[in-house]
Amino acid sequence: MPVTQNEKTITLKHEQSGSSVEIYFFGATVTSWIQGGKERMFLSSKSTLDASKPIRGGIPVVFPIFGPPPSSPPEYAALSQHGFARTQTWTLDKILMDREEGISVRLLAPPPPASFNHSYKLAYVITLAPHQLVTDLHLTNTSSSENFIFQALLHNYLAVPDANKLQITGLDKGVDYKDKVLGGKLCTWEGGVLTIEGETDRVYQKVPSQEIKVDDGAGSGFKVRFRGFEDCTIWNPQEKGKSMADMEDGGWDRYICIEPGFVREFKSLKPGEEFLGQQVITVL
Ligand code: BG6
Numbered sequence: 001m002p003v004t005q006n007e008k009t010i011t012l013k014h015e016q017s018g019s020s021v022e023i024y025f026f027g028a029t030v031t032s033w034i035q036g037g038k039e040r041m042f043l044s045s046k047s048t049l050d051a052s053k054p055i056r057g058g059i060p061v062v063f064p065i066f067g068p069p070p071s072s073p074p075e076y077a078a079l080s081q082h083g084f085a086r087t088q089t090w091t092l093d094k095i096l097m098d099r100e101e102g103i104s105v106r107l108l109a110p111p112p113p114a115s116f117n118h119s120y121k122l123a124y125v126i127t128l129a130p131h132q133l134v135t136d137l138h139l140t141n142t143s144s145s146e147n148f149i150f151q152a153l154l155h156n157y158l159a160v161p162d163a164n165k166l167q168i169t170g171l172d173k174g175v176d177y178k179d180k181v182l183g184g185k186l187c188t189w190e191g192g193v194l195t196i197e198g199e200t201d202r203v204y205q206k207v208p209s210q211e212i213k214v215d216d217g218a219g220s221g222f223k224v225r226f227r228g229f230e231d232c233t234i235w236n237p238q239e240k241g242k243s244m245a246d247m248e249d250g251g252w253d254r255y256i257c258i259e260p261g262f263v264r265e266f267k268s269l270k271p272g273e274e275f276l277g278q279q280v281i282t283v284l
Contacts, residue, residue: 002103003095008049010092012103017130024058026051027086028107028124031058033133035283040133040222042157042255045248051089056246057157057255059135060086061124064116064150066233066263075116082155085109085122093123102129119143120150120269137228137277141269148269153233153261154279158214158222163236163253165217168194170209171232178203178264196256199240204232205264212258213284221284226260228277233259 002013009031013020022032031049033040043057054060063085069077080087090107097104109122119142127134141148160166173191178184180201189204212232215221226232234257237244241252260279269275 002098003105005092010105010107012105012126012128014103014128014130016100019128019130021126021128021133023105023107023126024049024055025090025092025107027055027060027088028090028109029055029058029060029086030126030133030135031055033128033281035131035133038159040159040281040283042159042251044246044251046246046251048246051087053246054082054086056244059157060155061137062086062151062153062155062259062261062263063122063137063139064112064152066151066153066261075118076149078115082153083151084113084116086155090124096125097127102127102132104128118146118148120148131283133281135279135281137275139269139275139277141271141273143271145271147271149266150269151261151263151266152275152277153229153231153259153263154277155257155259156224156279156281157255157257158224158281159254160214160216160221160256161218161254162216163196163238163256166196166221166256167215167217168212168234168256168258169215170212171204172208175207176205178205194234196236196238199238200234200236202234203263204234206230207232210260214256214258215284222258223280223282223284224258224260225280225282226278228275229260229262229279231261231263233257233261233263235259
């Protein structure tokens, strides 16, 4: 059976290629992607998986805010870091496709917490193909009278053998980025190759190429393409990871986050308007 589920997870298996993906209903978090016989997602061995905290690894869904809450409006200011989608329990809506080309399922988010009084529909489509994992966030403003503002991001933790050996390319020269390590300083990317030489936490804004490549320095890597999403956060805490209770020892050397999102400001949807944010991750 290519799609199986239990009370906590749903698993897609592509029998011809042996690829598979595991998704927790908690946060609609992809926790495993096996491709070419290898685990391609980093999941901290210290992560809780009991729905008490966001999952540390895989692909948490960040919505409706990215990072710490803004100072207003009040219902957004009251949210936790990265919003609530990653700690909600989603449900399986439909198996959309089950063919040799790929297997695809759609999950639906439950209504927002009562204090966040907005109407929207949030769906997440996960598609497993032999060499690719595609995750699409579909948002519709279901209010008939009010605009809905949000930020969203797909917080992948890509498994790599050694973060210090990575070569990250595809960020266009001249793109602005907010360097959170420098207190949010706005900088301009000088082009070329980004390497991880210490704590890295940058929000690249409006990336025209919408395609980032990671060469893992060991003959493999990833390509992350996106559309709808325009920004891309690149995060690896290095030794600062020691202060994260759910980060396994040395885990920061075993992943890189290349996170497509719409996060440089709030995006506004008119009543009835839809937004699609997609990431396509390919193993190189
Ligand atoms: C990244 C942010 O997207 O997520 C970082 O840019 C943050 O600043 C990281 O530390 C992890 O966030 P959290 O809430 O999962 O610990």
